[in-house]
Amino acid sequence: MDLGVVIVSWNVRSLLDRCLHTLRADLERAAVATEVWVVDNASQDDSASMVRTRHPWVRLAAQRENLGFVRGNNLVLRQWLSTEMPPAVWLLNPDTEVLPGAVTTLLTFLNAHPRAGLIGPRLLNPDGTHQRGAFRFPSVLQPLFDLGYLPARYYESRQNGRYPRRRCEGQAPFRIDHPLGAAMLARGEAVQQVGLLDEAFFMYCEEIDWAWRMRRAGWQAWMVPAAQIVHYGGASTGQARPETTAYLWESRARLYAKHRGPLVRGLVRFIVRRTFTRLTADSPAWKAAYRRIIQAWGG
Numbered sequence: 001m002d003l004g005v006v007i008v009s010w011n012v013r014s015l016l017d018r019c020l021h022t023l024r025a026d027l028e029r030a031a032v033a034t035e036v037w038v039v040d041n042a043s044q045d046d047s048a049s050m051v052r053t054r055h056p057w058v059r060l061a062a063q064r065e066n067l068g069f070v071r072g073n074n075l076v077l078r079q080w081l082s083t084e085m086p087p088a089v090w091l092l093n094p095d096t097e098v099l100p101g102a103v104t105t106l107l108t109f110l111n112a113h114p115r116a117g118l119i120g121p122r123l124l125n126p127d128g129t130h131q132r133g134a135f136r137f138p139s140v141l142q143p144l145f146d147l148g149y150l151p152a153r154y155y156e157s158r159q160n161g162r163y164p165r166r167r168c169e170g171q172a173p174f175r176i177d178h179p180l181g182a183a184m185l186a187r188g189e190a191v192q193q194v195g196l197l198d199e200a201f202f203m204y205c206e207e208i209d210w211a212w213r214m215r216r217a218g219w220q221a222w223m224v225p226a227a228q229i230v231h232y233g234g235a236s237t238g239q240a241r242p243e244t245t246a247y248l249w250e251s252r253a254r255l256y257a258k259h260r261g262p263l264v265r266g267l268v269r270f271i272v273r274r275t276f277t278r279l280t281a282d283s284p285a286w287k288a289a290y291r292r293i294i295q296a297w298g299g
Contacts, residue, residue: 002032003107004086004188008072009094010041013050015232016094020055023098030103035086037061038094039072068202069181077196085188093182095232099124105227106185109173117190117219118211120179121227122168130169131231133183134176134223136161137212137259143252143268147275163223173224178211183229186210190219198254203244205251212259246289249276253296272297 005023009016016038027034039061040048048062061075073091080086088110092098102121110116123133138161144150145160156162167174184207194213197206211221249272256265276293 001035001084001086003027003034003088003090003103004076004080005034005036005090005092006039006073006076007037007092007094008039008041008067008069009043009047010066011043011045011047012094013043013045013047016047017050017054019092019094019096019098020051020058023092024055024057026098026100026103029100030107032103032107035059037076039063039067039075041066041068041072070197070199070201070203070206074196074199077191080188081192081196085192087188089186089188089191091181091184091186093231096183097230099228099230102227102229106224109222109224109227110185110187113220113222115218115220116222117187117194117214117217118179118207118221119185120176120221120223121183121185121229122223122225123180123182123229123231126230126232130165131233132162132168133180133231134163134168135178135180135208136163137177137208138252138255139260140264140267144271147271149271168223168225171226173222173226176221176223177215178208178221179223180231181207182231182233187219190214190217193217194219198258200254201251202247203251204248205255209255209258242283242285242289246292249293250296253293269297 007019023036037059038051040063042063042065048060051058051060067075077089088107106119106121110119120133123131125131141150141159142161145155154160163176194217198209201209214221256268273294276290279290281287281290
């Protein structure tokens with residue numbers, strides 16, 4: 001096996017079908033030995049039946065509960081760790097389309113750069129426009145942008161963890177802190193060294209934590225813009241906004257606790273708690289989400 005692919009899916013049947021069609025077409029172009037897994041997180045839209053019927057070449061792990069993105073991926077990664085880890089592991093979202101040549105481009109780069117631990121392709125919106133897919137590690141400023149405390153005109157700046165758009169839209173690969181988790185390729189050796197995704201992150205920030213751990217173990221993260229993926233974005237998470245907002249800020253609290261010092265943590269904690277304590281909501285779901293966020297940042 002040259003490549004292992006894991007797709008964790010929840011209630012996005014049509015998008016998953018399209019993802020698998022485009023993935024198979026590009027795998028055939030690349031002519032690499034591949035094992036593809038779909039972990040279905042108890043979808044209610046017959047996703048599992050669709051995979052069995054339309055994509056029998058895929059290995060399906062249909063779950064009776066929603067494991068979340070991290071546990072879903074670890075289900076397969078753990079199996080590979082106990083048997084045979086592929087040289088390359090691609091964690092691919094179901095709301096993606098693999099454009100021609102992406103597989104070959106990513107694997108060629110991985111083979112040519114032995115210290116590359118994580119690689120991100122260029123992400124495109126469905127209309128073909130640019131989508132951010134590479135970021136710097138978060139510091140004090142990024143949460144302030146998200147909470148509206150800093151001018152929106154600087155949102156795409158370095159201060160908010162962004163890389164110059166011209167580099168992302170070019171052809172030359174470049175070093176990054178971490179890719180977006182929608183289509184990140186990991187070196188199997190790096191996964192064996194740093195371990196699985198941290199299951200304390202139900203969703204969000206798990207790829208940042210993984211990249212941070214890999215950086216500290218001596219691995220590099222790269223963006224390879226010549227490999228292109230269409231990403232619809234938020235197709236699963238957008239189905240439950242209050243809950244997913246809570247997951248986002250809970251995961252950020254864990255991320256800062258693991259990787260940032262007491263001064264940065266303290267500043268961000270103060271702003272987050274101050275913001276969500278002052279927010280009001282008519283919806284019980286939003287009230288519960290705000291309480292979870294305040295509690296997560298209370299330590």
